[in-house]
Amino acid sequence: MNTYNFKILNAEFDQLVGKLKTEDASYATLSRGIQIVYWILIPFFIFMTIRHYNDSGDFKQIIGGACMVLSFLIFALFFGKYYKEYKYVDYSLPTLLMLKKAAYRYKPFQGRTIWIIVALALMDFGLFYNNQEEGLVLETQVMFIGAILFGLIVGLILWYFKYKPLRDDALRLIAEIEGN
Amino acid sequence: MNKEEKFNAIVTENRDRIQRICRYYNSNTEDQKDMFQEVLVNIWKSLDSFRGDSAISTWIYRIAVNTSLTFTGKAYRNMKLIVNGNEQNLNPVLDEEELNEKLLQEKQLEQLQTELNQLSVIDKALVSLMFEGLTMKEIADVIGITEPNVKVKIHRVKAQLKEKLKENHHEYV
Structure with a gap:
C-alpha cells in the first residue's frame, strides 16, 4: 500500500505552526478591533445624546440615545462570543456532542437569536426617536427595515446553500449514532 | 509550557497514532497527508480547551475521528476504511481461527x-477505533455514547461482517 511516510520536515512543521500562530493573531486582532469599534461607539453615542438633549431639551433624544447605546452594547457582548464559536470549533469533544453543537450552530434561527432581534429593535427605536425632530421617520424606517430584510434574505440564501447541507449531514450522523 | 511547546510535545508523542487513523481513511498519500495536516490544525484549535479530564490518547482519537467525519479534503461518504493485509489487529472483528484462515486468502x-x-x-469510525485496540469504554468516551450502546453497535457490525463473509465463503467453495 502506498502510504505517506509522514516524515514531515522540521521546516514544514514549523511552517504549519507559524501559519496557525498567524491565524490566532489575526483572529485576536480582528476580534479586538471590532470590539474596540463598539466600545468607542457606545461612549460616543452617550456623549452625542447628552449634547443633543442639552441643545433641544427634548427627552426623546435621551430615549433614542439609550436605545442605540443598548443595541450597541448587545452587539458588543455577543460579537466576541459568536465569532469565537464559529471560528474555533472544538474537535476534542465526543463525536456525538460535536455533531449536536454543529447542528445547533448551523440552525438558521436559534433561541439566542432573540437577542439580535432585541438589539435591532432597540436600534430601530433609537432611529425612530432620533429622527422625529428632522421629520425623517418614514424614510429612516423604510431604509432600516429594507436593509434588515435584504440582509435576512441574503443570509438565508447563503445558509441554504452553504450551511444547510452541513446541518443536514450532522443531523443524519446524529440519527445514525443515536439509532439502535 | 506555552501553546507551541505543548502542541509540539503532543504531536511528537502521538504522531504514530494520528498516522494510523489517517491511513485507515485514505488510500493515497496525498489524502493521508492532507488529513494529517487537518488533524494537526484541529489539535491546535482545540488545545486551549484541553483540561486533562480525559486521557491524551482519547483526546487525540476524538480529534482524529471528528476530523475524519468533517474532513474537507474529500467527501466522507466516499471514504474508504483501509485495512492492511498483514495487520494483526483484525482479530477484534474476527475469531482467531477465522482470522488466520481469512488472512491467508487474499480474496x-x-x-x-x-x-x-x-x-x-x-x-x-467504531471499527477503526477497535483496530486501534481501544476498549469499549474508551470507544464510548470518544464517540459520546454509552458503553452498552457501543457493545450493541459493535456486535451488530461483527455479525453483519461475519454473515457477509460466510455468504462469500460458500460462493468460493
Whole structure:
C-alpha cells in the first residue's frame, strides 16, 4: 500500500505552526478591533445624546440615545462570543456532542437569536426617536427595515446553500449514532 | 509550557497514532497527508480547551475521528476504511481461527475490505477505533455514547461482517 511516510520536515512543521500562530493573531486582532469599534461607539453615542438633549431639551433624544447605546452594547457582548464559536470549533469533544453543537450552530434561527432581534429593535427605536425632530421617520424606517430584510434574505440564501447541507449531514450522523 | 511547546510535545508523542487513523481513511498519500495536516490544525484549535479530564490518547482519537467525519479534503461518504493485509489487529472483528484462515486468502481479505467499506461512516469510525485496540469504554468516551450502546453497535457490525463473509465463503467453495 502506498502510504505517506509522514516524515514531515522540521521546516514544514514549523511552517504549519507559524501559519496557525498567524491565524490566532489575526483572529485576536480582528476580534479586538471590532470590539474596540463598539466600545468607542457606545461612549460616543452617550456623549452625542447628552449634547443633543442639552441643545433641544427634548427627552426623546435621551430615549433614542439609550436605545442605540443598548443595541450597541448587545452587539458588543455577543460579537466576541459568536465569532469565537464559529471560528474555533472544538474537535476534542465526543463525536456525538460535536455533531449536536454543529447542528445547533448551523440552525438558521436559534433561541439566542432573540437577542439580535432585541438589539435591532432597540436600534430601530433609537432611529425612530432620533429622527422625529428632522421629520425623517418614514424614510429612516423604510431604509432600516429594507436593509434588515435584504440582509435576512441574503443570509438565508447563503445558509441554504452553504450551511444547510452541513446541518443536514450532522443531523443524519446524529440519527445514525443515536439509532439502535 | 506555552501553546507551541505543548502542541509540539503532543504531536511528537502521538504522531504514530494520528498516522494510523489517517491511513485507515485514505488510500493515497496525498489524502493521508492532507488529513494529517487537518488533524494537526484541529489539535491546535482545540488545545486551549484541553483540561486533562480525559486521557491524551482519547483526546487525540476524538480529534482524529471528528476530523475524519468533517474532513474537507474529500467527501466522507466516499471514504474508504483501509485495512492492511498483514495487520494483526483484525482479530477484534474476527475469531482467531477465522482470522488466520481469512488472512491467508487474499480474496477473502479483499472481501473483508469491501464489506468494511459498505459500513456506515459511524460504523467505520467504531471499527477503526477497535483496530486501534481501544476498549469499549474508551470507544464510548470518544464517540459520546454509552458503553452498552457501543457493545450493541459493535456486535451488530461483527455479525453483519461475519454473515457477509460466510455468504462469500460458500460462493468460493
